[in-house]
Amino acid sequence: MSLAFPFSAIVGQDTMKQALILTAIDPGLGGVLVFGDRGTGKSTAVRALAALLPPITAVKDCPVNSERPEDCPDWATVPDTDLVERPTPVVDLPLGVTEDRVTGALDIERALTKGEKAFEPGLLARANRGYLYIDEVNLLEDHIVDLLLDVAQSGVNAVEREGLSIRHPARFVLVGSGNPEEGELRPQLLDRFGLSVEVASPTDIDERIEVVRRRDAFDMDREGFIAKWQPEDAKIRDAILAGRAALRKLEATDAILRDCATLAVALGADGLRGELTLLRAARALAAYEGDAAITRDHLATVAPLALSHRLRRDPLDEAGSTTRVTRTVAETFG
Incomplete structure (x- = not known):
């Protein structure tokens, strides 16, 4: 059972929630950019939506969450090809991350100890079939953002360096968040995000009280709070699954x-x-x-x-x- 804050329990921020739901129905929309104040539930909403979605079926030891054993990349050593259910992946991309960490690179330890040339998967492999979340996306280095947007659009991560020629699926929903006071994204990058949302801290006193009340209740008894909101989350999940089928x-x-x-x-x-x-x-x-x-x-x-x-x-x-x-x-x- 995931212990993420329930998606349906998030107070307000209806536009942000709607944008995330639309990307869950059609991941090809191109991701969501959420700009606004700190502490407005941006990362909470992403994790809550991923926890709400049904688990994915994946090959147990596959580094890219392949749905079937025959889909596992040729370069991957997969000792156990049994199918398992796992939560929809949510991968955080930290500021200052290197390109090698994002795309994957030569496994140096294996090269030195065994003399073998092997690929060490990066964050894009882990995010396949899930969500890649970037906080403070406006502070991320431009070349990393360019790389992410290209991969998000093509659905394939290609690594051609250090004698490696690797390709693997990298289909994920890219969600970026940031505070506009700390710098703006370049216009050409803004255009590459499918949807954009501006969020702000609530000014209504009753709404702020309800936000604090629910968060406090969640922190005091997570399992009880999640169980209380589970029926509402189930309604949203069913509507998303029906939407995918009808699309x-x-x-x-x-x-x-x-x-x-x-x-x-x-x-x-x-x-x-x-x-x-x-x-x-x-x-x-x-x-x-x-x-x-x-x-x-x-x-x-x-x-x-x-x-x-x-x-x-x-x-x-x-x-x-x-x-x-x-x-x-x-x-x-x-």
């Missing part, structure tokens, strides 16, 4: 595609990645809510998540990017 059945009509393009043009979003993400997020939301078709309501709901971080800065408009998206949606859709 491919939801086709985008010409009208919806036109709405996506019209909205992106009205906002001045660069490239086509924004409207592609908008469409996928709207489809995931429709699947999660059990709807038979993608509608403008779905587009309007997810538009701030998919587009707010892709806007060019307008020195004549002091409104925040989320406000600009919401306003443009209202003007475009009436």
